[in-house]
Amino acid sequence: MAGGVVVNDAGGKTYPGHMTAFVFFTCLVASSGGLIFGYDIGISGGVTSMDSFLKQFFPSVYAQAEASKDANQYCKFNSQLLTLFTSSLYLAALATSFVAASVTRVFGRKWSMFCGGLTFLAGSALNGAATDVLMLILGRILLGIGVGFANQSVPLYLSEMAPAKIRGMLNIGFQLMTTIGILAANLINYATVSIEGGWGWRIGLGLAGVPALVITVGALALPDTPNSLIARGYHEDAKAVLVRIRGTDDVHEEYDDMVAASEEASSIEHPWRNILERKYRPQLTVAVLIPFFQQLTGINVIMFYAPVLFLTIGFGDDASLMSAVITGLVNMFATVVSIVSVDRLGRRALFLQGGTQMFISQIVVGTLIALQFGTAGVGEMSRSNAMLLVLFICLYVAGFAWSWGPLGWLVPSEVFSLEIRSAGQSIAVCVNMTLTFIIGQSFLSMLCTLKFGLFYFFAGWMFVMTVFIALFLPETKGVAIEEMNLVWSRHWFWGKYVSIEGTRHGSRRSTSV
Numbered sequence: 001m002a003g004g005v006v007v008n009d010a011g012g013k014t015y016p017g018h019m020t021a022f023v024f025f026t027c028l029v030a031s032s033g034g035l036i037f038g039y040d041i042g043i044s045g046g047v048t049s050m051d052s053f054l055k056q057f058f059p060s061v062y063a064q065a066e067a068s069k070d071a072n073q074y075c076k077f078n079s080q081l082l083t084l085f086t087s088s089l090y091l092a093a094l095a096t097s098f099v100a101a102s103v104t105r106v107f108g109r110k111w112s113m114f115c116g117g118l119t120f121l122a123g124s125a126l127n128g129a130a131t132d133v134l135m136l137i138l139g140r141i142l143l144g145i146g147v148g149f150a151n152q153s154v155p156l157y158l159s160e161m162a163p164a165k166i167r168g169m170l171n172i173g174f175q176l177m178t179t180i181g182i183l184a185a186n187l188i189n190y191a192t193v194s195i196e197g198g199w200g201w202r203i204g205l206g207l208a209g210v211p212a213l214v215i216t217v218g219a220l221a222l223p224d225t226p227n228s229l230i231a232r233g234y235h236e237d238a239k240a241v242l243v244r245i246r247g248t249d250d251v252h253e254e255y256d257d258m259v260a261a262s263e264e265a266s267s268i269e270h271p272w273r274n275i276l277e278r279k280y281r282p283q284l285t286v287a288v289l290i291p292f293f294q295q296l297t298g299i300n301v302i303m304f305y306a307p308v309l310f311l312t313i314g315f316g317d318d319a320s321l322m323s324a325v326i327t328g329l330v331n332m333f334a335t336v337v338s339i340v341s342v343d344r345l346g347r348r349a350l351f352l353q354g355g356t357q358m359f360i361s362q363i364v365v366g367t368l369i370a371l372q373f374g375t376a377g378v379g380e381m382s383r384s385n386a387m388l389l390v391l392f393i394c395l396y397v398a399g400f401a402w403s404w405g406p407l408g409w410l411v412p413s414e415v416f417s418l419e420i421r422s423a424g425q426s427i428a429v430c431v432n433m434t435l436t437f438i439i440g441q442s443f444l445s446m447l448c449t450l451k452f453g454l455f456y457f458f459a460g461w462m463f464v465m466t467v468f469i470a471l472f473l474p475e476t477k478g479v480a481i482e483e484m485n486l487v488w489s490r491h492w493f494w495g496k497y498v499s500i501e502g503t504r505h506g507s508r509r510s511t512s513v
C-alpha cells in the first residue's frame with residue numbers, strides 16, 4: 001500500500017503521524033475545556049457545606065443540619081432546594097448539547113468551544129456576585145450552557161486531531177483537566193472556608209472565571225480539525241492543518257480518506273433521523289449506555305458530596321474538606337495511569353480492571369457504613385474504621401479515574417462515522433448530564449432511604465456494566481477514526497448490524513487483499 005500506510009489489527013489503516021509539538025499544544029489548549037467542567041463539579045460540594053453559604057441562601061437547611069446534630073446521620077442534609085442548586089447546571093448542559101451539535105457541525109468545533117468559554121465566564125461573574133438564590137441558580141444555568149458546549153465539542157476535537165496511535169492519550173487530556181479542575185476547586189474550598197466574614201464562597205464561585213478565560217482565549221487561537229474543515233469546504237486549509245498535526249507531508253492517503261468520508265457524509269441530510277437507522281445501532285447503543293453507566297458508577301456521589309459525606313460519617317469541618325482533597329489528588333494521579341496505558345493495553349482492559357476494583361470497593365464501603373451506623377443511622381465512626389473507609393473510597397476513585405472516567409468521554413467520541421459524529425456526541429453529553437442531574441438531585445434523599453444500601457445499589461450497576469463491556473464493546477485502540485466501521489463489522493454481535501459491503505471500506509478491502 002502506498003505512502004507508508006500499514007494495516008492494523010482491526011484490518012483498518014494506520015496512517016503516518018506521530019506526536020508533534022503542534023498537535024500536543026492544540027490538544028492541550030482544547031483540553032482546558034475540561035477545567036471548567038471539573039471546577040464546577042468540585043466547587044458546589046464545598047460551598048454547600050459552608051455554614052456561611054447555607055445561612056445566607058438556604059437558612060432552613062442550615063437550621064435542619066444544626067438541629068439534627070445527634071439524629072439520623074443519613075438524613076441530615078436532605079433538601080431539594082439545595083440539591084437543585086448543584087444540579088440545575090446539568091439540566092442546562094443537557095439542553096444545550098443539542099444546540100451545540102449544530103454549532104459544532106455547521107460552524108466548526110472551535111466556535112462551540114468559544115461559546116462554551118464565554119457563557120461560562122458570564123455565569124461565574126453572576127455567581128460570585130450573587131445576593132439571592134435566583135442569581136445563584138441563573139449563574140449555575142449559564143455555567144451549564146458553557147459545559148454543554150464544551151463537553152460536546154472538546155472530546156470530538158481531540159479525537160479528530162490526534163493520530164490514531166495516540167488518540168486515547170490525547171483525548172484523556174480532557175479528563176485530566178477535569179480532575180485538575182475538581183482538585184483546584186477542592187483546594188479553594190479548603191482555603192476559603194475559614195475566611196472571616198463568611199464570604200469565602202464568593203471567591204470559590206467567582207474564580208470559575210479563570211478556567212473560563214483560558215478556554216475562551218484558547219479557542220480563538222486554535223485551528224479547526226481537518227475533518228470539520230473538509231466537511232465545511234475548506235479543503236486547502238484542512239490539508240495544511242493535517243500536515244502540521246501529523247508532522248509529515250505524507251498525508252495524502254489520510255486526506256483522501258477524509259474527503260471520501262466527508263462525501264459519504266454529505267449525502268446524509270438529517271443526522272438526527274439517520275442515527276436511528278439499523279446500521280448505526282451499535283454506535284447509538286454505545287453513545288447512550290457508556291455515559292449512562294459512567295454515572296451509575298456513583299462517582300458523583302463522591303465528587304459532589306464528599307464533604308457532606310465525610311461530615312455525615314463524623315469527620316469535623318476541616319477534616320471533611322481535607323478528605324475531599326485526598327480524593328481529588330487520587331482522582332488526578334490515577335487519570336495519568338490511563339493516559340500512559342490506554343493506547344497500549346486498550347480500552348477494554350482498563351474498563352474490566354477498573355470496573356472490578358470499583359465493584360469490590362463499593363461493597364466494602366457499604367459494609368463499613370452498615371457496621372457503624374446500621375439502619376438507624378446513629379453512632380460515631382471509630383478512627384480506624386474512618387481511615388479504612390477513606391482508603392476504600394480512594395481505591396474506588398482510582399478505579400474510576402483510569403477506567404470509566406476518561407473512557408466515558410473517549411469511547412463515544414471515537415466510534416461514530418463523520419455524518420453522525422456531532423449528533424452522536426450530543427446524545428452522549430445529554431445522557432451523561434441527565435444522569436448526573438438525577439443522581440445529584442436524588443443522592444441525599446436516596447442516602448436517607450436506602451442508607452448504606454445505596455453503595456450496594458451502585459455496586460450492582462458496576463457488575464452489570466462490567467459484563468456489558470466484556471460482551472459488547474469492541475476494542476478501538478489504534479484504529480483510525482474514519483475506519484471504525486471495520487471494527488463494528490467484525491464484532492460477534494454488532495456484525496449483524498454493520499456491513500461494509502458497498503462502502504469505501506468494502507471496496508478497498510476487495511482491491512487491497
Ligand code: BGC
Pocket residue numbers: 041175178179182294299300303331404405406408409432436
Ligand atoms: C464525569 C463526571 C465526574 C468526573 C470525576 C467525569 O468523567 O463525567 O461526572 O464527576 O469524571 O472525575
